[in-house]
Amino acid sequence: MENKKNSIKSKEIINKKSFPKKREYKENIENNPYVQNWLSSYPNSTEYQRNVKLTLIEKFCKFTEKDPTTLVLEHRNDIMRENPLDIENIGKKQLLSFFDYLKGNKITVNNINKDKFPLTSKFYETIRDKKIEKKITHNSARQYVFSKLASFFKRNNVGISFDKKDVPPHHPKGTIDKVWRNGKEERIEESNRVECLKQIRDTFPHLRDKAIFLSKLSSGLDDIDLFQLKVSDFKKGIMGEFDICYLEGNRKKTQMYYQTFLNSESVRMIELYLKERKNKDSESWLFVNIKDNSKQCKFNTFSESLKVICRKLDIKNITPKSLRRYFNTILKRNKIDFEIIERLLGHKVEISKGSAYDEILSDSYKLAKFYSEKIEAITFLGNGNQKISKVDKRVEQLENLNKSLVTELDKTNEKLDDLSETIGFMSKFMLSLDLSFKEVVDDNYVPKKDDDILFSFEEMKEFREKIKLFLKKE
Numbered sequence: 001m002e003n004k005k006n007s008i009k010s011k012e013i014i015n016k017k018s019f020p021k022k023r024e025y026k027e028n029i030e031n032n033p034y035v036q037n038w039l040s041s042y043p044n045s046t047e048y049q050r051n052v053k054l055t056l057i058e059k060f061c062k063f064t065e066k067d068p069t070t071l072v073l074e075h076r077n078d079i080m081r082e083n084p085l086d087i088e089n090i091g092k093k094q095l096l097s098f099f100d101y102l103k104g105n106k107i108t109v110n111n112i113n114k115d116k117f118p119l120t121s122k123f124y125e126t127i128r129d130k131k132i133e134k135k136i137t138h139n140s141a142r143q144y145v146f147s148k149l150a151s152f153f154k155r156n157n158v159g160i161s162f163d164k165k166d167v168p169p170h171h172p173k174g175t176i177d178k179v180w181r182n183g184k185e186e187r188i189e190e191s192n193r194v195e196c197l198k199q200i201r202d203t204f205p206h207l208r209d210k211a212i213f214l215s216k217l218s219s220g221l222d223d224i225d226l227f228q229l230k231v232s233d234f235k236k237g238i239m240g241e242f243d244i245c246y247l248e249g250n251r252k253k254t255q256m257y258y259q260t261f262l263n264s265e266s267v268r269m270i271e272l273y274l275k276e277r278k279n280k281d282s283e284s285w286l287f288v289n290i291k292d293n294s295k296q297c298k299f300n301t302f303s304e305s306l307k308v309i310c311r312k313l314d315i316k317n318i319t320p321k322s323l324r325r326y327f328n329t330i331l332k333r334n335k336i337d338f339e340i341i342e343r344l345l346g347h348k349v350e351i352s353k354g355s356a357y358d359e360i361l362s363d364s365y366k367l368a369k370f371y372s373e374k375i376e377a378i379t380f381l382g383n384g385n386q387k388i389s390k391v392d393k394r395v396e397q398l399e400n401l402n403k404s405l406v407t408e409l410d411k412t413n414e415k416l417d418d419l420s421e422t423i424g425f426m427s428k429f430m431l432s433l434d435l436s437f438k439e440v441v442d443d444n445y446v447p448k449k450d451d452d453i454l455f456s457f458e459e460m461k462e463f464r465e466k467i468k469l470f471l472k473k474e
Contacts, residue, residue: 029058032068034156041155046254056144057152063098063130068152076158091153091160099145099168104135138171178322183314193326198381200309200318207273209305212287214266216320218379220327220345221260223302223320224252232282234262234270239365242372243267246364251346258346259367263376327379334378340370 029035035057039050061067066074075091136144146167153160180188180196188196197217204210215226229247237245245262262270274280279288289301303320310318324345331341339357342349351357360366 029061029068030054034068034072034152038152038155046256048253048255053148056148060094060098060149063101064094072153072156072158075153075160079158091158092162092166095145095149095160096166098149099141101130101132102136102141102144103138104132138168142168142170177317178325180318180322181316183316185316188315194381196315196318199313200306200315201381203309203313204305206305207269207276208287209302211266211269211273212302213306213323214269214381215262216323217327217381218263218266218376219247219260220324221247221258222251222253222324222346225249225258225346227285227287228252229286230282231274231280231284231286234286235282237262238267239368242368244368244372244376245270246368248364254346256346256348258343259361259364260344260346261368261371261375263379265380265382330378331375334374336375336378340367 035054038057039045039053042049042053045053057068061071064071071091071094078088078090081087146162150160150162180193182188201210201213204213212226215221216223219226233247234245237247239246243264245267246259247261248257248259250257270286277288287302306318306320310316328341328345331344332338337357339349339351340360341347343361351361360370
């Protein structure tokens, strides 16, 4: 019995050593000196890029259950051992395990190459049975671990070197094919791209998606920036002289300043979309959810709609991101100035003061004129071959009806003017002669010589003709 009790106690001791309780993670990542040193080595990083790095190092620290200082010192002590055979390659093992973790693989001892990285019980205790809530793609995990996180150690003078065979290769299924292709996997040539885009535009069942599609083609805006626009931004940006809409601001992703435009084609489509929409006060989003017309901004609905349309038309690799690349490409091929393109897209571009580009970009009117004369025609799709939707037809009918009503109103106003003039003559004439209406229109009536007549016989005759003509019209 005593032997059994002793064996049970020994197992409990082993289990306690192998599986210690998780320590709570309390380290302030951003203020850590090693993290600060890492971030300061990228002075041109945007707020977005900085946040990506901070989020990544925080996940890595939670995964290893160690703060940034411990990670750096642990790796430094490891690589500075007197005997190279004693080096445990802790940093490599942590990064390789984190790579599997990000992909959603279960982290166990079987994931580690025992020959390359002989395990210590301490390291295994750190990585045991961990699983990420939301996994990421192979290529994204590869970039995060072997580029960004590796740079954290390198910038703190404890670089981790990987052999080519150690770094996982790019996943062939995860690589993005940016070439537009048809159902037969054939490349859609440049000469056929406009017709391809027309097909997509005309196949969208909703005006909202058509408006977004044309807006992206004519402005090159990212989804996140386009969907942050409000109705007031659109209305304020309309430039009647050029029939385009001017937009400016800082990109949400990079905080870089942009100036761009919606061409007249997209402006007309947005106006049609707003006419049929219920909620369209100035502070509501310009593009809202199709289903409930709420004021909430939905980022993914257009992307999903585009996927459905492309699948229906058997077209591949056209995404919201590719529309931005298309805008960039066609402007370059049409020899639009590099500095102008970079400002339209919101890229970093240095422009010397007093230069021709500085003069254009500092004046929205001059930039609008440049866009109207040299860029709008490039981004214009024109009429497609497909039939317009029922909503388009209804809106078009209302527009035609409105035009006809305006025409009828103009004609009625002209008649009223004639009537007013005629009544004025009639009143004056009847008062001067004290005549009845019957006597005025009687052709046989001739004024007596002793009557106090204010009109001559010829004027009276002309007046009678006017009255008869008016009565005939009525």
